[in-house]
Amino acid sequence: MGSPAIVVEDVTKSYGDFRAVDHLSFDVQNGEIFAVLGPNGAGKSTTIRMILDIIKPDTGRIAVLGGPINAARKNRIGYLPEERGLYTGVPVLEMMSYLGRLKGLSRSEARSRSMAILERLELADNAKSKVSELSKGMQQKVQFAVTVLHQPELIIIDEPFSGLDPVNRLVIKELLLDFRNGGGAIVMSTHQMNQIEEMADRMLMISHGQQKLYGPVEEIKERFAKHAIIVDGKGDWAKVPGVTSVEPAGNGRNGGKLLNLAPDVTNDAVLAAMAQDKTLEIDRFERAVPSLDEIFIQVAGEHATVDQRVG
Amino acid sequence: MINNTFQVFLYEIQRNIRRKGYIFTTFLIPLLIFVGMFLFNTLAMEGSNDGEPAIDPNDIVAQFEDINVAGFVDLASVIDAVPDSLADRMVRFPDEETARSAMQDEAIDVFYVIQPDYLETGEVVLHLPGLQLNLLNDQPIELLIERTLAGDIDNQTLRRIRNAASFQEFNLERDAETDTASREDADFLMVYVFTIAFLLSLFMTNGYLMTSVIEEKENRLIEILMSTLRPFELLAGKIMAMGVLGLLQMVIWFGGMFLALHVAVTLPAFQNIPVLLNLQVRWHILPTLILYFVVGYMLFAAMYSAVGAISGSMREGPQYAVIFTLPAVLPFYFFALVLESPNGPLPVFFSMFPITAPIGMLMRLSVVDVPLIEIIISLVLLALTAVAAMWMAGRLFRVQVLLAGQTPKLSELPRMIFGGRSNGQPKAA
DSSP states (O other): OOSOSEEEEEEEEEETTEEEEEEEEEEEOTTOEEEEEOSTTSSHHHHHHHHTTSSOOSEEEEEETTBSOOHHHHTTEEEEOSSOOOOTTSBHHHHHHHHHHHTTOOHHHHHHHHHHHHHHTTOGGGTTSBGGGSOHHHHHHHHHHHHHTTOOSEEEEESTTTTOOHHHHHHHHHHHHHHHHTTOEEEEEOSOHHHHHHHOSEEEEEETTEEEEEEEHHHHHHHTOOSEEEEEEESOGGGSTTEEEEEEOOTTSOSOEEEEEOTTOOHHHHHHHHHHOTTOEEEEEEEOOOOHHHHHHHHHHHHHHHHHHHO | OHHHHHHHHHHHHHHHTTOHHHHIIIIIHHHHHHHHHHHHHHHHHHHHHTTOOOOOTTOHHHHHTTOSOEEEEETTOOOSSOOGGGTTTEEEOSSHHHHHHHHHTTSSSEEEEEOTTHHHHOOEEEEOSSSOGGGOOOHHHHHHHHHHHHTTOOHHHHHHHHTOOOOEEEETTTTEEEEHHHHHHHHHHHHHHHHHHHHHHHHHHHHHHHHHHHHHHHTTOHHHHHTTSOHHHHHHHHHHHHHHHHHHHHHHHHHHHHHHHHHHTTSGGGTTOHHHHHOOOOGGGHHHHHHHHHHHHHHHHHHHHHHHHHOSSTTHHHHHHHHHHHHHTHHHHTHHHHHHOTTSHHHHHHHHSTTTHHHHHHHHHHHSOOOHHHHHHHHHHHHHHHHHHHHHHHHHSSHHHHHOSSOOOGGGHHHHHHSOSSSSOOSOO
C-alpha cells in the first residue's frame, strides 16, 4: 500500500488563548476517501490548512505524500476550500491554465488538461467564456476542474457538493470515486452525513480541536449501535421474550419500532421467538445501527452539554 | 519559488495589459495626440488656403485687405510724398472736411488723420463711413508712414527695426539661454506633462496592484493560491508585473512625446507656436527619472499592497489609499512655486521627503539641473523608506490577514506590524 498520504501526529495549534487544534493525530491512506467532520469552529479548517502548509502547527508533526510538505509535494495536492472563488473577469481556460502552471504544469500541458477536464464536465463550450458569464453550478464545476487539473495524488475538498444540482452532484461524485479507485487519497470535509455514509471509507470527527471519533465509518456506526432491533409489521412487540422496551424507530428509518433487548439476548434468539409467535406479522427485521446524523448529534451534543456545564 | 513568482508575474502582465483603462491611457493617448496634431495641421493648412494667409509685409494688397483706396490728412507733416508703390491706394487730403466729402462720395473707403503731435504720441485717427469692421484696419497708414520714414532702408532692416530685439536671458539658476516668455511656457508644459504622466502611471499601476489583491481576497481565491504559493511569492510577482507595466507605459508615453515633438516641428502649422519650438525635453534626465520611478514605485507598491491585504472589499481599498496618494501629489499643488524657484526651500524639501520625492524631484529635474548630491541623498532616503514599507507590507501580507474576511481595526495594525507571532498570527506563511 505504501506510505500513508497524510500522517498527522500530536498536532496543536493556538491563536492567542484559543486552542484551535488540540493534540490531534490521524492518518489518511492512499485509495481511500477520508471524511473530516465536526461542528462549526471545531478546528477542521485549521487542520486542513496545516496539512497544506498554509499555516504552521505550534507542535506536532505532519507528513504529506511521504514526507514534510514542500513545494514539490504541494504540486501533488488538489485543494478546494469551502469558501472558494475564481477570477470572474477572465476566460475559463486562461484562468485554469494559470492555476495549472502554478501547480508545475507547462503551458501546453495546462491547456490540454484543462480542455480534457472541461470536456468531461461538459463545459468545453464555455472554455472561452468569462467566469462571470457562467451559472453558479457551472462555476462550481470549474472550481472542481481546477482542483483536479494537475492530476494530484491527494485531493482535499471542503463541502464538495455545495451549490450543485443532483445531476452535477452525481458527476462530481463519480469523479471522486474514480479518483479513489485509481489509488488517490481524498480528504473530504462536509456536513452532509449521507455523502459520508455513501462515499467515505474512514472518518475523523473533531470537536473543540480534539479527536472525538476516528476509524472506518462502518466500525464507528457499529460502535454506536444499540443492543436493539428495528421491526416493521403488526403485533405486540413488547411481549416477545428478551425485549425490554419498545419505542418509535425515529427519523430516517422509514417508520417501524425500535425494540431494546436485554443484555444477554441475541438478535437470532429474538428473531426465532418472533417466528414462533403466530400473532406477529413481520415485514422488516434489522439491527438498529444509528445514522451518522444521530452519532454526530449525540457526540457534538454531549460536548455542548459539557461546555454549558463548565461554562 | 522563482517559478511561482514568475508565473504570477506573467499572469498579472497578461491580465492587466488588456484592461481597457490601461490600453486607453497607454496606447490611445499618444495616438490621440498624433491624430490631433495632424488634424490641427490639416485644418490650419486648409484655413490658410481659404483666404486668410499670413500677411507678407511686402504684399500691399494683402495689407489693405478690404480697403481699396484710403485717404489721409497729415497734420504732423511727416509724409513728404507718397511712395510710388502706394500711390494708387493712398490719397492725400489737405484737411478733414475734404477727406470726409471724398469718403461720402465713395472716392475713398476710409481716411486717416495723422495728429499734429504724432511724433510724440503716435496718434492716428481712423474715420469710417459707418460701423464696418472689415474696414477697421491700421495697416495702410502704418505702411505709408513706415515707408516714408524709412527712406531707402531695405525691408529686412525695416523688419528688424520694427522688432528690434528678441530678448534672451541667461539665468545662472536655470543654467540655460532662453527666450523668456515662450521658454517659461515651454517649461510649464514640460513639467506639467512629465508630472501628469508620472503620476498617472504610478498610481494607475499601483491601483491595479491593490485591486488585484483585494479581488483575490474578496472572491476567496486567495486560499487556493495560498495552498500553492507563499504570500511573498504572490506579492513579488504582482509588484514586478505592475512595475513593468508602469515602465512600459512611461516608455510609450515619453517615446510618443519625443516622436510627436520631432514630427511637430516639421509641420507648417506648428511653426508659429513658439512654445512648441522652445520645448526642450531634458532627455538626459530620463535615467534619473526611471530610477525615481522604480524606487518610488516600490514605495507605493508596498503601501498599496499593504492596503490591499487589510482591505475587506473593493470599496475600502481606495479610501485607505488616499492616505498615501494625497501627500504624494502635494508638490503638484505648488507647481508655480517649483517653476519659479526650483531650488527654493519648499521644492527642495519636496524632492527630499520620501513620500513627495518622486514627484517633487521630477518637477525640479524637468526645469533645472539638480546637484548630484541632492539626487543621491533623496534617492537613498526614498530607497530606505521603500525598504521599510516593503517590510511593513510583508508583515501585513500574510496568510492570517489575507484569509480574514474583515478589515482589522486601526488599533490592531501596530500589533500586526510590530508584534510577535504568538498573538493570533501564524508562525509563518
